[in-house]
Amino acid sequence: MHTTPPPTDAADVRLRAVAELATATSSPISRALDAVRLLLGMDMAYVADTRGAQRELVAVTGEAASFGAHADRSVALAGTYCGELLAGTIDGLVTDARRDPRVSRLASTRRADIGAFIGQPIKLWDGTVFGVMGCVSHDARPHLDERDVQFVALIARLIAGQLEQQQLAEQHERTRMTTELVRTLLAALAARDGYTSDHSYGVVKLALAVGRMLDLTSEELIEVEQVALLHDIGKIGMPDRILQKPGPLSEDEWSVMRTHPVVGADLVSRMDALAHLAPAIRAEHERWDGTGYPDGLTTEAIPTSSRIVFVCDALHAMTSDRPYRTAMSYGAAITELQRNSGTQFSPAVVAATPRSIAAMHPGDFLRTQTVTDPRQ
Ligand SMILES: [Fe+2]
Incomplete structure (x- = not known):
């Protein structure tokens, strides 16, 4: 049962979060993270890149400093909530981390003083896992439930789409620059001899x-x-x-x-x-x-x-x-x-x-x- 915010507002914020990702042209991922964080009453939301054995935060919103979280700094995946989620130890929802035996002894729980976590893997179209979209709070969040996990899963899918679009655009730009360079070199050779x-x-x-x-x-x-x-x-x-x-x-x-x-x-x-x-x-x-x-x-x-x-x-x-x-x-x-x-x-x-x-x-x-x- 959701106590805060009221259901009508919640529905409105959910719609806005989806709309951000569907239509925004500048940093839509950060704005969607913000909307999800506010809707779920969490202190921080993030997208982590977990390819390799590291966890690197590529987008963070909210009170990152109070969790000791820094964008673009890699930490070992083992012992983090991302690592536990991807390993299947937790299923995406921890409402009271200090009382939950799955995570109460986890290094992150103590180090970052985590009270609750909700998150889902970000899977790309080819089935590979890019990382995790997650939200954390210092206090327990007993109101979070399976509906919220479903919502986070939806946003994680949309974020996957955004990341793929960015990757395609970067790849396209690299190919364009390479083609231009090759043409220039060939023109130089033609002029030379x-x-x-x-x-x-x-x-x-x-x-x-x-x-x-x-x-x-x-x-x-x-x-x-x-x-x-x-x-x-x-x-x-x-x-x-x-x-x-x-x-x-x-x-x-x-x-x-x-x-x-x-x-x-x-x-x-x-x-x-x-x-x-x-x-x-x-x-x-x-x-x-x-x-x-x-x-x-x-x-x-x-x-x-x-x-x-x-x-x-x-x-x-x-x-x-x-x-x-x-x-x-x-x-x-x-x-x-x-x-x-x-x-x-x-x-x-x-x-x-x-x-x-x-x-x-x-x-x-x-x-x-x-x-x-x-x-x-
Ligand atoms: Fe040759």
Whole structure:
């Protein structure tokens, strides 16, 4: 039985709490926490992130200081009400903590002087637990009942939706910034040596088709795409006399040219959004049998995206017109890949390539490419 506040006000506050989360545009989580806290007559309300073995308060309203609670400070999950709730020791409602044997000896009960707790787990759509939404008071709260727990569960579900929206927005922003950075780097490479982005985009389409054929995850496919775009970015650092030399390169010039994967890896490792691509860019000229460069990696030690891009880059180059030769036919180029499967190239990638091309839109790959840069 609810004594305070009266039922009509309670219904009104419940509606307001839901409306806050459904319509508010600024810090809706804090305002919903406040509404729940006032409705239930609690001293503090919070959202805790419990992923990992820690409990970190990501939103707190009310008298946080009197409980020794601080936003953004992590404490061990064990011995907290959040920990007990997630472990199933308590079911979400403790009306008199000092007399309740489930929590009376809990470190938090004494340390934070907790008299009552109500809370529910925050579960995301994929079923994973983000954390806990909870309210605590210093005094016992005998009026709290199962209806209040149901209400807290509803707000916890809405908070989960808000958190997911925030995560999606952040992910979207990161992807946008990364894409912009990749475009800028490619534009810089194009300005540096006339290397056309057509080549990179042709390799990207093929590499993605091969990646899909090999059942890569969506995260792995994003890496394949970015490595395909940026695999030759280290050519930015090659001297003009080599990059723009019209005739064949001398052995000394080739040894400089072969540093481009290292230069490219070094470049991207300085950019937060792209640093994770550095090992794959460094390994884009490694050969399956260990005779590639710069590190002589073999077989599975070569990152998957590097193995895919190496094959697709070679196929794209062979089937493109070059200043000193016309394009090889598609069939002849595939035969050449197969001849080098297991020595130069990953056998699995070579085997998947003709099937991947067959699955692609005809205009995406099977057209004669014109590439101005002769150096692979
Ligand atoms: Fe390269």
